[in-house]
Amino acid sequence: MTRTGTTGHDRAGGGTGASASGGLDAHLVVDRGTFRLDLALTAAPGEVVALLGPNGAGKSTALRALAGLAPLTGGHLHLDGTELTHRPPESRPVGVVFQDYLLFPHLTALDNVAFGPRCRGATKARARAAAAAWLDRMGLAEHAGAKPRRLSGGQAQRVALARALATDPRLLLLDEPLAALDARTRLDVRAQLRRHLAVFEAVAVLVTHDPLDAMVLADRLVVVEHGRVVQEGTPRDVARHPRTDYIARLVGLNLRTGRAEGRTVRLDDGPTVTTTEDLTGRVFVAFPPDAVTLHGSRPTGSGARNLWHCRVAGMETHGDRIRVDLTGELPLAADLTTVAAAELGLHPGTEVWASLEAARAHAYPA
Amino acid sequence: MTTRPAPRRTRLPRWAGAGAAVLLVLGAATACSSSADGDEAGAAGSGSAPGEPSGTVTVFAAASLTESFTTLGERFEEAHPGTEVTFSFGGSDSLAAGITGGAPADVFASASPGTMKIVTDAGDAAGAPAAFARNRLEIATPPGNPEDISSLKDLTGPDLKVVLCDEKVPCGAAARTALDAAGLELTPVSYEQDVRSALTKVRLKEADAALVYRTDVRAAGDKVEGVDFPEAAEAVNDYPITLLENAPNAVAAEAFIAYVRSGEGQRVLADAGFLTP
Amino acid sequence: MIPADTSGARRGDTRGGAGARRRRPGTGGGQGVPLLLLLPALVALAFLLVPLVALLVRAPWRGMPEQLTSPAVWQALRLSLVCATAATAVSLVLGVPLAWLLARTEFPGRGLVRALVTLPLVLPPVVGGVALLMALGRNGVVGQWLDAWFGVSLPFTTAGVVVAETFVAMPFLVISVEGTLRAADRRYEEAAATLGASRFTAFRRVTLPLIMPGVAAGSVLAWARALGEFGATITFAGNFPDRTQTMPLAVYLALQSDPEAAIALSVVLLAVSIAVLAGLRDRWMTAS
Numbered sequence: 001m002t003r004t005g006t007t008g009h010d011r012a013g014g015g016t017g018a019s020a021s022g023g024l025d026a027h028l029v030v031d032r033g034t035f036r037l038d039l040a041l042t043a044a045p046g047e048v049v050a051l052l053g054p055n056g057a058g059k060s061t062a063l064r065a066l067a068g069l070a071p072l073t074g075g076h077l078h079l080d081g082t083e084l085t086h087r088p089p090e091s092r093p094v095g096v097v098f099q100d101y102l103l104f105p106h107l108t109a110l111d112n113v114a115f116g117p118r119c120r121g122a123t124k125a126r127a128r129a130a131a132a133a134w135l136d137r138m139g140l141a142e143h144a145g146a147k148p149r150r151l152s153g154g155q156a157q158r159v160a161l162a163r164a165l166a167t168d169p170r171l172l173l174l175d176e177p178l179a180a181l182d183a184r185t186r187l188d189v190r191a192q193l194r195r196h197l198a199v200f201e202a203v204a205v206l207v208t209h210d211p212l213d214a215m216v217l218a219d220r221l222v223v224v225e226h227g228r229v230v231q232e233g234t235p236r237d238v239a240r241h242p243r244t245d246y247i248a249r250l251v252g253l254n255l256r257t258g259r260a261e262g263r264t265v266r267l268d269d270g271p272t273v274t275t276t277e278d279l280t281g282r283v284f285v286a287f288p289p290d291a292v293t294l295h296g297s298r299p300t301g302s303g304a305r306n307l308w309h310c311r312v313a314g315m316e317t318h319g320d321r322i323r324v325d326l327t328g329e330l331p332l333a334a335d336l337t338t339v340a341a342a343e344l345g346l347h348p349g350t351e352v353w354a355s356l357e358a359a360r361a362h363a364y365p366a
Numbered sequence: 367m368t369t370r371p372a373p374r375r376t377r378l379p380r381w382a383g384a385g386a387a388v389l390l391v392l393g394a395a396t397a398c399s400s401s402a403d404g405d406e407a408g409a410a411g412s413g414s415a416p417g418e419p420s421g422t423v424t425v426f427a428a429a430s431l432t433e434s435f436t437t438l439g440e441r442f443e444e445a446h447p448g449t450e451v452t453f454s455f456g457g458s459d460s461l462a463a464g465i466t467g468g469a470p471a472d473v474f475a476s477a478s479p480g481t482m483k484i485v486t487d488a489g490d491a492a493g494a495p496a497a498f499a500r501n502r503l504e505i506a507t508p509p510g511n512p513e514d515i516s517s518l519k520d521l522t523g524p525d526l527k528v529v530l531c532d533e534k535v536p537c538g539a540a541a542r543t544a545l546d547a548a549g550l551e552l553t554p555v556s557y558e559q560d561v562r563s564a565l566t567k568v569r570l571k572e573a574d575a576a577l578v579y580r581t582d583v584r585a586a587g588d589k590v591e592g593v594d595f596p597e598a599a600e601a602v603n604d605y606p607i608t609l610l611e612n613a614p615n616a617v618a619a620e621a622f623i624a625y626v627r628s629g630e631g632q633r634v635l636a637d638a639g640f641l642t643p
Numbered sequence: 644m645i646p647a648d649t650s651g652a653r654r655g656d657t658r659g660g661a662g663a664r665r666r667r668p669g670t671g672g673g674q675g676v677p678l679l680l681l682l683p684a685l686v687a688l689a690f691l692l693v694p695l696v697a698l699l700v701r702a703p704w705r706g707m708p709e710q711l712t713s714p715a716v717w718q719a720l721r722l723s724l725v726c727a728t729a730a731t732a733v734s735l736v737l738g739v740p741l742a743w744l745l746a747r748t749e750f751p752g753r754g755l756v757r758a759l760v761t762l763p764l765v766l767p768p769v770v771g772g773v774a775l776l777m778a779l780g781r782n783g784v785v786g787q788w789l790d791a792w793f794g795v796s797l798p799f800t801t802a803g804v805v806v807a808e809t810f811v812a813m814p815f816l817v818i819s820v821e822g823t824l825r826a827a828d829r830r831y832e833e834a835a836a837t838l839g840a841s842r843f844t845a846f847r848r849v850t851l852p853l854i855m856p857g858v859a860a861g862s863v864l865a866w867a868r869a870l871g872e873f874g875a876t877i878t879f880a881g882n883f884p885d886r887t888q889t890m891p892l893a894v895y896l897a898l899q900s901d902p903e904a905a906i907a908l909s910v911v912l913l914a915v916s917i918a919v920l921a922g923l924r925d926r927w928m929t930a931s
């Protein structure tokens with residue numbers, strides 16, 4: 001566990017706080033034919049954990065298992081010291097924000113939010129009062145009477161969040177909470193969601209395949225591939241020191257494995273790289289594509305260090321830059337400006353020399 | 367669907383109701399084609415030996431005649447080789463509607479003079495209809511007569527479930543006549559659509575008694591028991607039979623009518639519970 | 644249900660937009676309707692409507708005021724409406740849960756049960772009536788106990804009419820509701836469960852409102868079927884004015900002696916059905 005996040009005490013109704021056995025302690029095993037999810041997951045109260053992984057990695061299954069919507073075939077689930085392994089979803093203190101929100105279309109925003117408290121035994125008046133307070137907190141007071149189809153995507157997302165929080169869950173699950181939004185709305189909603197998660201005192205687990213959402217919203221990332229955890233750590237750790245190709249691609253780094261002897265790493269691909277770290281043994285080497293410079297001919301004056309003979313395999317526009325895929329001595333990706341690409345006259349098949357600043361190549365133990 | 371050779375018993379489902387008339391007309395269309403060869407045979411027969419019946423006779427007969435007429439048809443065919451009797455059994459009113467609607471039948475045997483009148487009024491009967499059988503009412507009870515019913519008056523008992531035919535159908539009209547003759551007020555649990563469904567209620571023991579025809583009691587075998595009552599004499603039902611104006615095979619049709627009214631024919635009808643007129 | 648941004652993306656999709664624009668002139672007016680569809684459609688319409696029109700053409704309009712003022716007609720009409728509505732209500736109370744069971748649960752032989760549920764649709768109604776007598780009659784398999792324990796005997800009673808009509812009408816409702824349930828998004832029920840709703844609460848507060856159009860359509864079908872019910876009713880409940888004689892029975896018996904009166908009664912039944920169905924349809928259309 002990395003940090004216990006912000007524990008906001010400005011909310012009414014709280015009070016249990018983080019006990020010794022507080023938080024989430026889960027080992028989720030779900031067997032489904034050829035697919036097997038086997039995931040250990042722990043989180044402290046107040047912590048926001050993001051499950052990050054490609055489609056089909058098992059993130060959503062993990063979320064459904066936590067909610068009780070997919071039965072566990074093995075493992076266990078404890079929340080705040082209470083065993084939840086075989087409890088049905090309706091009796092788990094868990095709130096879920098679904099990917100497309102699943103707001104009940106026949107109920108107003110207010111009644112959507114009041115639904116949970118009502119089901120948990122509150123009187124109609126009390127449930128509606130609580131719902132109104134939640135909507136107010138979300139800045140949606142004037143939309144309380146609106147049916148979901150009248151709400152914008154961002155508003156619907158906040159209603160869904162209010163609905164999930166209105167039951168005072170001890171575990172909040174968010175399934176791709178921003179995936180259904182367009183880019184502009186996404187920016188605003190992400191910022192708002194971040195604020196709401198920051199004051200949320202219980203455990204929040206977020207499922208996403210978007211690294212930015214994960215980095216911004218989560219205190220800790222759990223990278224899931226093929227039903228298993230492949231990497232875990234703070235967003236900063238994971239972004240800087242990816243351990244799989246999937247993460248490296250997500251965070252936009254070239255990633256290679258090799259054996260280090262001091263600052264020199266002999267890559268498994270063959271060539272050697274000079275890095276900033278002084279290490280020995282199996283290591284990962286990561287470097288950003290824009291740390292790579294391409295030359296039409298072998299640059300004079302420099303040594304043979306971090307210089308490889310390559311061939312252009314493909315090119316694509318990447319923002320205002322050109323991402324060039326190289327094969328040859330060392331397969332890698334390089335970013336260069338449109339001007340530089342034009343000057344080099346790059347096209348698939350062009351022979352180039354790629355050089356890498358040693359200061360921007362980082363090695364870390366594998 | 368409506369006309370079949372004699373050996374097979376068919377009965378128009380009465381509940382078909384309004385649809386029955388339509389079906390009859392449709393049936394008439396098929397009967398047209400099938401009677402075409404009967405027509406030829408009849409014509410050939412009458413040509414070679416005048417007065418000797420041959421070919422197909424199509425008889426429209428009331429449902430209550432199903433059993434007896436089927437037997438009569440078989441015997442008639444035996445007595446007159448080369449003939450075939452085809453029956454269409456159904457509610458008399460539906461059959462009458464079929465005949466006035468142009469169904470190509472030779473003979474119409476009705477369960478009531480009233481329905482026969484529909485046909486004669488339309489000018490579809492050749493000559494005057496003749497009564498060939500009579501039917502009278504009986505009280506039908508479950509086997510063993512558990513409620514110990516012996517008279518029409520017994521039916522007015524307070525806890526007794528009695529079903530009558532609706533007054534719009536012949537057996538209901540007859541029941542009304544008999545009750546009026548006896549000076550009795552009887553509130554049944556149901557006015558059934560026809561005599562067979564009234565009998566069914568007794569057979570299933572849903573009703574304790576029903577006023578139905580003797581012939582129906584007889585046809586039901588040991589499933590019901592019949593109780594005769596004197597007032598039934600006031601409501602005897604005449605069954606008229608007639609040759610039809612547009613009969614395709616008039617010679618054989620007349621022979622069939624004669625056979626029904628003969629001593630042998632009357633014996634078969636008596637066996638079924640009919641009275642001689 | 645479609646998230647706002649998805650529809651936005653679709654709107655932005657130029658290919659889709661152009662396609663929609665291209666199609667629009669064809670769908671309006673009717674000149675774009677293919678002849679191969681239009682002709683059979685018109686034949687179907689004519690086939691369904693001509694008999695009804697013929698009924699109106701031949702109706703004894705002069706005798707109509709007399710028919711309409713006859714208390715017997717009003718008794719039969721009132722009884723028909725009351726019984727058909729009661730049968731629909733019973734079908735709803737029992738049929739919707741059955742539809743839920745068929746659509747939402749797994750149990751051995753479910754396919755067979757589903758087929759059995761639809762059996763009353765193929766059974767001739769008269770046979771249905773006889774079957775009901777054998778089950779619920781005074782000496783029926785179940786009926787004898789009803790009679791012995793509670794003194795309840797259904798045949799020849801208004802309740803019997805409702806039973807007979809429910810028997811033939813409920814399958815329509817069950818089939819309609821089951822279809823809607825299968826098409827409905829089950830994830831709403833999951834969302835309700837995560838909010839603390841039991842399966843029953845989720846059904847009552849989420850699923851049921853969502854499948855309301857299907858329930859309404861099924862109810863209309865069931866009501867219409869019950870209103871026109873003849874065979875099972877007359878067989879099971881008999882025929883007694885103001886107690887079990889519904890309009891179809893009155894029509895049938897009138898046909899025996901007075902076809903003109905039968906047509907007049909049918910016209911009355913038609914008019915009332917059209918008024919009720921059109922009224923309900925409008926209400927539901929505006930409600931949804």
